Amino acid sequence: MKVLITDDEIQIRKGLRLKVDWEEEGFQLVEEASNGQEALEILQTQDIDIVITDMRMPIMDGVELAKRCHQEFPHVKVIVLSGYSDFDYVRNSLQQGVKDYLLKPVAPDELVESLRKIRKEIEEEKRKQVEIAQMSQLVHSHLQELQEQFILHLAKEERLQLPIVMERLKQLQLEELANENVKVQFLTVEIRESHDPARLEELKIPFQLLCKEIAQQQNATYVFTDPSYPNMVQFLQLVDSNSSTTNHFVLQLQQTVNKLLKLETVIGIGTIVNGLSEYRSGYISSLLAWSQSQLGSKSQIIDQTAASEEVFDFSPDFERRITNSIENVDFAAFKENLQIVLEGTEGRSVMSFSFAANQVLFMLGSLAKKYDVETKDIQNTIWNCQQNIWKLYSQHKVKEDLIQLATLIIEKVRLARFSNKKLIDSIRHYLDQHYASEISLTTLSALFHINSAHLSETFKQQVGQNFSDYLVNLRMKHAKQLLKDKQLKIIDVSNLVGFSNSGYFSTVFKKHVGQTPVEFRNSIGE
Template identity: 55%
Template sequence: MRNVLIVDDEVQIRKGLQWKIDWEDEGFQIAAEAGNGEEALSLIEKNRIDLVMTDVRMPRIDGIELAKECKKHYPDTKVIVLSGYSDFEYVKDSMKGGVRDYLLKPVDPEELREVLSRMKDEIDQEKRKQLELAKLKRIVRTQLQEVQEQALLSLVKEEWLQHSVVVEKLKLTRLNSFLQANVKAQFISVEIRDIKGKSQRVNELRATFQMLCKEIAESKSHLFAFYDPNYTNMMQFLLLIKADGLDSSTQIAKTIQHNVKKLLKLETVIGIGYVVKGLSEFKTGYISSLLSWSQSQLGTHSEIVDETVKKEWFANFPPELEKKITNAIEQTNMEKFELELNMFLGEKTKQSVFSFSIGANRILFSLVSVAKKYNMETKNIERLIWESQQAIWELNAHKKVVDCLVQLADMIIERVRNTRITDGKLIVEGVRRYIDQHYGSDLSLTILSELFHINSAYLSEIFKVQIGRNFSEYLVDRRMKEARKFLEDEHLKIIDVANLVGFSSSAYFSTVFKKHNGQSPIEFRRSTGIK
């Protein structure tokens, strides 16, 4: 039902207008009355008014001024003016000032019905457009969230090849705040558990829990949420530490816990990592929050584990050791992997329990990245990843952790070896998946061939055979597909869209876009209703 506000300085005229027709039969209801334009504006501010029917001549603010104010501050509210013959020309001249239609006094019931029918169609059409626009904005916002989540996950897993790529990706995904000098951050890991210990309910509410976490993060400019597939019932938060000290990690954790308990009736176990400084420490900071979480008690009660993990307990692991381990896997050299693993985590390194756990998690992350790159997310590999995590969380199972990592590495190496002796289908599938996830980065056959340890000419050949298009064609098609989605966001400039899909020049992007879509980016936007 559409809401109507009747405005006239004479009570009898207001009542008479109400009795002219059955308003509900026409799809309207009288929501309020006002004696002048000033009262009307006050009512419009407090209530949802779809249609205003107002007299022209009234004290304080007259009908024409009221229409102008509505057009300026409440553009969705339609205004119909009631006038006598003496005001007819005056009212006609005011049609550009916010008046949608007019009726001559005394109001004829049939004319009133005709005007209301037109207004109903206009109101309903505009509401449909608003709903479609809101839906589109949600889709675009979700797309940007997905891109940001992927960037965050890659950042904490250190899946990018070069620092310049990291900087470029963060800028493109509107995460520039991470690039501030000496940026300080803290990770928070949140797991949901059912009050009654029934895992089925946790499974049913997992998606809702993820949406709730994203909404909490959206409400704070310095808080970011992302999902790590390796931790099914958890969401991860990255908190940028503000200079004013407001919104501490503990306060954020309590807010999350309160909202999940109130809205979902689920318990939460939360681990808070230590404060890290700079992008290079993000990975270790993330692991520290997971280790804090792993110190929680079993059961179905809510808990926040804070300050369990002390930064001074961690050794400074050189990143080149992880690269050596990854290279050993890529080169299918199990002997080299075990040698590097022993240097990294061997008993002779004399590490603390927590330092060993951090190191083991870093290696596990590296192995998972290789498995993901080659699309090895099989049940056996997922089982070994889970067993490795469980062993690390025990904090006192050194041999068990090493054995799990060796077993996992052996299985991945075998899969990599099998991939390279096939007709190239598995390699190409891995490359295709990588392109789909990193289309906005600087990609070339040379970069991909180095990443997948394969000759670039051979990769070019088997890619075209398996996909049916060459590498450049596939990459451009993917970029254009994503560009069309981003162009539907009216808040993104053309250069922003170009950068998000891997183009440094908006002019070149526009040329390529028009070649593939038959329209320039601006023309495409206009065709979707965006100016």
């Protein structure tokens, strides 16, 4: 801890230096000042923890210095030294920020005792500050993680009903994304390092953290990661008509990563899309932009907006037909629909083909995740297919990969559909990911193509409790974890686990846990 001695007599300052083994006690004498004004000037340029000051000095005395420290540097602890005649006056000045006062001439043991007491107080304050910062970061990180997961879900996964999506966006404090008319743009950012691949792995997490820090400094900018692309970070930005804003951000991002991490970046700028229904198109376009980069570790920026005039015709109705062919275990229907999607109209461009192939790949990946059948074979096939799409010239191989992937998934879905245990396991896996959304038996029966009455009966047979009780228990389990973060308000916890009404949440929580959320949180503290 750093100490500043302030006294107008140089002999007194020398004496104070000799009274204490400063290094042994854990202190460092960094500066001296002959009056309060000099001391304030030093405080403005250096990080000082403790000021030892005489009472009577020219220009600015010790009590005035203590007042100014209390106002301008509240973290600084002040010890005032005074003669007998000023003792009561100095003692009264404690309310002005003085932590201790010692009678001159100061005995070494008294000074050491005072310093130790203040050091303990400073250490305790710093410990509490670290705890608060860690808790705040934990709460923020938890919310940020949920936000990232949901944005990834919007960009890749099968759509939930729009009212459910809107409600979840509000719960996650993402209201600005809930506007169907808002324009957004995805950016794909990859780090590259040619000389030392191990260094790339070491810097992957720092790169992700740096991107999050940069995003926090921007308006309406969100970061998420996609497990399918380990060396990449994705950005989602709300945009206006001024494209120069995006270009400036991209250049700044590239320069910052290079300066701080000494890594090259390849950035794919996706087309600007309108509303939630086009998020997947926007995300895919950023990946396709990135895929046109040159090999090698040199920084590049590829802007896909120039190709935005081309219409990628992939209607929700057609998306549903492909999904149904997989979930209905109809391989012939899948091949027929795939042929239509990939060939499209005569004269389709390579870019349009790649875009459509990526759409199908995302859908198949979503179905594999939905039915919890992401085996190693399926993951490898997804990766190989993605690489072939990036090459932009292996259309025949892409079709083969998609058919192979569909074959693997259809077989897994067939087993799930004809095995009650596997079907319920898939549904439980889905609930574990979407417990905070507005999910009902009707929703699940439509998603998994099963009669709701049969689903209700089968669920209870396999799980041992009915669907609604299982969902509530799942939400209560997550609520108890969130309540440990005391920076989260009860209404925040309520929203994050899927209750729009905090009063109803408290009622349900007490019924299942035996305590109100507040009582449960207090019991943890005890």
